[in-house]
Amino acid sequence: xxxxxxxxxxxAVTGHKGWQPLWRDPESQEAYDFVIVGGGGHGLATAYYxxxxxxxxxxxxxxxxxxxxxxxxxxxxxxxSNYLLPGNQPFYEFSMKLWEGLEQxxxxxxxxxxxxxxxxIHTDAQRDAYRRRGNAMRLSGADAQLLNRDELREMAPFLxxxxxxxxxxxxxLQARAxxxxxxxxxWGYARGADSHGVDLIQNCExxxxxxxxxxxxxxxxxxxxxxxxxxGVAVAGSSSRVMxxxxxRLPIESHVLQAFVSEGLKPTIPGVITFGAGHFYxxxxxxxxxxxxxxxxxxxxxxxxxxxxxxxxxxxGAMALMPMIGRARLLRSWGGxxxxxxxGSPIIDxxxxxxxxxxxxxxxxxxxxxxxxxFAFAHLLATGEPHDVATAYxxxxxARGHLIDERGAxxxxxxx
Ligand code: FAD
Numbered sequence: 001x002x003x004x005x006x007x008x009x010x011x012a013v014t015g016h017k018g019w020q021p022l023w024r025d026p027e028s029q030e031a032y033d034f035v036i037v038g039g040g041g042h043g044l045a046t047a048y049y050x051x052x053x054x055x056x057x058x059x060x061x062x063x064x065x066x067x068x069x070x071x072x073x074x075x076x077x078x079x080x081s082n083y084l085l086p087g088n089q090p091f092y093e094f095s096m097k098l099w100e101g102l103e104q105x106x107x108x109x110x111x112x113x114x115x116x117x118x119x120x121i122h123t124d125a126q127r128d129a130y131r132r133r134g135n136a137m138r139l140s141g142a143d144a145q146l147l148n149r150d151e152l153r154e155m156a157p158f159l160x161x162x163x164x165x166x167x168x169x170x171x172x173l174q175a176r177a178x179x180x181x182x183x184x185x186x187w188g189y190a191r192g193a194d195s196h197g198v199d200l201i202q203n204c205e206x207x208x209x210x211x212x213x214x215x216x217x218x219x220x221x222x223x224x225x226x227x228x229x230x231x232g233v234a235v236a237g238s239s240s241r242v243m244x245x246x247x248x249r250l251p252i253e254s255h256v257l258q259a260f261v262s263e264g265l266k267p268t269i270p271g272v273i274t275f276g277a278g279h280f281y282x283x284x285x286x287x288x289x290x291x292x293x294x295x296x297x298x299x300x301x302x303x304x305x306x307x308x309x310x311x312x313x314x315x316x317g318a319m320a321l322m323p324m325i326g327r328a329r330l331l332r333s334w335g336g337x338x339x340x341x342x343x344g345s346p347i348i349d350x351x352x353x354x355x356x357x358x359x360x361x362x363x364x365x366x367x368x369x370x371x372x373x374x375f376a377f378a379h380l381l382a383t384g385e386p387h388d389v390a391t392a393y394x395x396x397x398x399a400r401g402h403l404i405d406e407r408g409a410x411x412x413x414x415x416x
Pocket of ligand 1: 038039041071073074206235236237335336364
């Protein structure tokens with residue numbers, strides 16, 4: 001870290017006057033080579049890798065609110081690479097490897113904690129499906145382990161094994177999965193990008209695109225027109241609305257996803273646990289709060305707040321899996337807007353508008369993708385070619401019928 005313990009002590013006794021902001025607050029220039037729309041995890045990571053790994057300069061990130069005000073600061077912080085399909089698994093394993101070196105890369109404590117994920121198995125057919133998934137993970141270099149009921153019980157004795165509504169038969173474990181501090185990830189990438197000369201411009205909403213002869217030449221914003229050689233859009237839950245300004249209709253629906261946190265408890269949950277018979281998953285934060293969630297709200301919405309039916313559904317899942325949770329008090333709940341693609345998989349691609357690129361469709365699971373998504377999007381913007389692990393994330397796959405059907409629906413381990 002940049003600040004030593006001694007520095008912390010000095011600031012504490014001298015009134016905290018010596019701290020510097022982690023990034024500059026620049027005025028926008030008239031034009032940039034690269035304009036990234038959206039200062040969430042993906043936009044910031046893209047700008048960071050464009051500058052640091054691809055040697056590009058004259059880069060700006062435009063954020064309508066403040067950096068990290070979107071889903072990057074609202075998610076339940078789970079990182080993992082337990083996917084099944086060839087279009088997805090290598091991408092998420094690449095992301096996992098980037099997570100493993102991220103704090104050294106950024107020299108920033110993002111609290112990456114590889115405490116493991118357990119996908120609970122309730123039926124024999126589910127064990128077969130998870131075994132297949134585990135094999136696919138191993139083939140792409142990820143770790144996976146099938147646990148029987150006794151092995152699981154040693155790790156998670158508090159689950160409902162006796163007379164349970166959904167009997168527990170074991171679990172698929174990915175030990176290298178875990179959690180990371182979500183807003184720390186945004187701050188780390190922001191500081192890294194800024195230190196490579198990227199202009200991070202907050203309170204700057206993109207309200208339109210400037211085009212000439214089918215090519216994007218800049219963006220209209222609440223702070224004026226900004227010229228751009230290339231524009232990369234990474235606005236998560238706002239993808240359809242922003243791309244509509246360029247005349248494009250996306251295969252994406254926006255839904256709210258809610259999350260919940262309990263009062264702080266003593267260490268109880270060993271890692272991340274997902275229920276296999278309904279929509280419920282849980283982990284425990286370093287402060288002791290149980291962090292949990294479930295499915296998206298069923299209707300389309302751009303409001304960052306959810307409704308009671310999903311609260312009830314999540315509570316039912318929680319009580320079915322671990323009845324002891326009924327004794328914990330809920331502290332807070334919140335929502336974020338998900339850019340749900342039709343097949344559950346993302347898009348990292350050029351668009352029919354020359355110079356305009358899209359990063360979207362992350363559904364429930366874009367936090368874990370942040371490093372790889374930023375790297376692959378930067379690769380595409382810098383070289384014009386998709387990165388090797390992101391070749392399947394084409395926008396036209398929906399028209400061609402080449403879907404990557406791995407949505408986080410139902411009781412799959414690819415939830416969140
Ligand atoms: P955001 O942080 O939303 O960034 C997009 C930014 O674009 C926003 O800051 C927004 O203000 C900005 N923007 C929008 N429109 C404009 C405009 N016109 N001009 C300028 N800026 C604009 N994923 C996981 O992998 N693991 C999890 O455990 C997990 N849990 C989740 C739990 C919840 C409750 C939620 C809501 C999401 C969860 N996710 C999880 C999903 C994950 O958070 C998202 O997929 C991911 O954060 C999206 O990418 P982002 O960080 O770039 O998005």
